[in-house]
Structures are given as C-alpha cells and as structure tokens.
Amino acid sequence: MIPPAVILVRPQLGVNIGAVARAMMNFGLTDLRLVRPRDGWPNADAGPAASGADAILDNARVYDSIADACADLHLVFATAMLMRPLTRRVVTPERATEELRAVNLPGGLLFGPERTGLETADLAIPHAVCTIPTNPDFGSLNLAQAVVVFAYEWMRQTGDMPADDMKFYPGPAPMQELENLIATIDETLTANRYYSPAPGRPEAAKLTLRNLLTRPQFTEAEVRTLRGVVRILAKPRGQQDYGRALSAEDSAKAADKA
C-alpha cells in the first residue's frame, strides 16, 4: 500500500510546513511536495517545528504548479470546502482514504494556503474534493491539523493495531482462586452481619457480588490482592498483621500501635 503524497499549495509559514512533516512522520506518510512556497525553500522555520521529522523536509520536492506536483500521481483529492458552484464530487477523508487504498496506485492530497485555502480553479485540477467534517460555525482548521486528520485516517485504515487489547495480561486466575475469594468475602460478610435477613435479599446480594467479581476477569495476582484485603478487614481491629509475610517483631509493633 503506497501512502499518499502530501502536497502543500502555496504554503505561507515555515512552522506549518515543519508541523506537517512531523504529523506525516507520526502516521507513516513520507512524500511531501511543495507548490510555490511563499518564502521559498528550504525555510529555516520548518526544521524546529518538525521536531525530528527532518527526513521528510530533506526529501521534500518543490514544484511550479499543482499539475507538475501531481504529474506522476493517479488519484488526487483537493482538501477544501467547496464554496463556489462547481459540479464536483465531495467525499469525506474516510472515503478518500478508502479510494486511495482501493486503487493502490500513487495518490495525493492537496492542501491550500493557510489564509485562503485552495482557490476554485485549483479544485478542478485533481479528481475530487475532500472535505473534513467540522463544526459549521468554526470550520477553519490549522494546516498541520488538517494534515493530521488525513495522516491519521491513513494509519487507522492501514494499521494493524487491535481495536481492543488487554496488555500485560497473563489471563484470568484459575476459577478455584476466584471461588476462594468469593467464599472468603461471603464468610466475612456473614460474620459481619452484612446480609439482610429479608427473604431473597441475601441471594440477590450474593448474585450481585459474584457477578461484579467475575466480570473483570481478574488475574491470579489481582485475586490474591483482593483476598489479602478482605482477610485483613475481617480481623478484629488491632490484630491486623500487614499480611502473611510479616515478622513477629512487626506484628508486635503493630499490636503496640493499635
């Protein structure tokens, strides 16, 4: 899958070009093209804003026209809001990215100058317009942030990050450990007169507790931690012992303090 080129048309500020380079590198885009950058190229303001994405800036190519910058590309979208009556297809960044992936040929995304965006005449050069969905009352995006949207879309659609992943998870504890925890809790609560004597109420409370304890799929370490917590709370006040590993000396100190 070939990531699309990012083509900045008449960009005004070097800091924005640098921020664009950083955003591209964050999301795996590499091909930066500049059409008549206002302050020439290279631009001393771009490097610091790129925060390490210098390779993108070093490899950036400069062109005299949009057509030149797109010459080798097969599918190009102009990112803009279509204001003038031009019969033109307007797609979301999601759809544009899907189409770039589907054709699987070198493609590109045009971004206009900071102040004005692309002109209507610019919009007729590529194949379609792509509009980022925004707040209708506050739709003007920073240039680099517009690039972030597309770069993120590319990564979202091409990346292999699992949508939902339990990290550092050795898996749930053996069921017996969980049963032991539930039994310990149950004994402790019974001894502390937690359960109401009203008909059905103990059963309902026990169901709620069992359910909330099994649903998180606690690990063995977590179940042991919980069992230690319940055990210490179950002891008469003053006889807690900071857990099983406590020395006799520490136990004596704890008893003194209590």
Place this chain on the structure above:
Amino acid sequence: MIPPAVILVRPQLGVNIGAVARAMMNFGLTDLRLVRPRDGWPNADAGPAASGADAILDNARVYDSIADACADLHLVFATAMLMRPLTRRVVTPERATEELRAVNLPGGLLFGPERTGLETADLAIPHAVCTIPTNPDFGSLNLAQAVVVFAYEWMRQTGDMPADDMKFYPGPAPMQELENLIATIDETLTANRYYSPAPGRPEAAKLTLRNLLTRPQFTEAEVRTLRGVVRILAKPRGQQDYGRALSAEDSAKAADKA
C-alpha cells in the same frame, strides 16, 4: 450524544492549550478541563493560539487532581502509550469513541504533559488506556494534534456528512443529448479517418468512447460544452468561429489571423 470532556493533565505551554481549544471547537467539543497547568490559569499565550475559540478557554475549569477533574464523568480514557507492565485494556481512538457513544453518559479523555505524557500512576485512574496508532519509530504527537485525532473521531462518528456527495449537480443530461454528442463525435472521427479499417477495430474504439462518455454522468451544460468543442475541431482550419454566438466582425478577424 454528549461530547467527551478534554482533560489536559499538567499542560506546560499556553500555546498548546490554545491550539487544543481551537481543535475542540473545530470538531464540536466544548468541555475543556485543566489539571494543575504548569503556568497557572488563565495563560496569556492560549488566546492567540485558539484563533477564535475563546469560548472554550473562557469556560475551561481548573482542578487539583485527575480524580477531581473526572468526578462527574462516567467513562474516561487516558491517552497514552502503555510502557510499564500494568494489566490494562488498551483501545484505539475509534473504539474509545464508539464506547463513549454507546454509554451515552458524560465521558472524558485525559491527555498528559507535553514532555512526558501521563505517568503510569495516572493511567490507573481512568477506566482504560487509549493509544493513537502511530509510526513505531516516531510516535510522539504534539498535544493539540493528539486532541485533533480524538475530536475528529468524535465528529466522524457522530456527524452526518455524506461519505460521497456530488455537489452543485443538476443530474445527468437527457440521454438524447448524450447520444447527440456521441453521434457528433462519431461523424467527426469518421470524416477524419480516425477509425482503423481492421476488422472489429472500429467497434472496439466506439465502445471505448461510448463507455468513457457515459460513465461520468455529464450534466446538460457539460455535454453541450463537449459538443461545441467537437464541432469547432471538426471545422476546416481557419473557419472556426468561436462558437455559435460569434459576430460577423469577429469571424472576419478570426479568418484574417488564421
């Protein structure tokens, strides 16, 4: 659908807080919360960077702790890369947004300080970690750009922008207009000996031409434009007349030039 709060934890730079406000307003988020901003609050650098999103800054609330900032929220994700071995669910921005939408209760997104991101202890406070998929070799996102990703995701999932929309499109021309154009082209090409006499070749060429002319669903105005183009090219050189509306005087001039 309640948009999630954006909670900046110990943010360092006012310009970033301002850029975050702008990104939030661009995509319809409104609730900005600050946990112990390094340089206090308000911060004079934030306003200019917000580029008009002052309402977000004016309504921002300051908290002493992550827990305080999240007190009224029901589902909170910490945006971070999980580096330390903590048994924790890690989801994509897409999934986190889906879950926030599904619970349909006030939720929030935590973002850490620019230099370090959230600390491991911070990650255990909300319900899960959310990691933006990035280039593994260059994953450090600018704070505002990280917010853009989530704000855009929110708009992408809640917005009603059609994925693919033909704008300013009166619809395809009547079929007869298209047939007339194809006939005009065919006559002109025949007269200019375009079609090869080899068996089957004229039919193949005609099929290609018909197919490429019907597929774009040209409007009536576009079909007429194309027909005018073909007609003028069909005329003997020097007898072109700039189309039908040309005056006799202009025709004479054109003939003089040719």
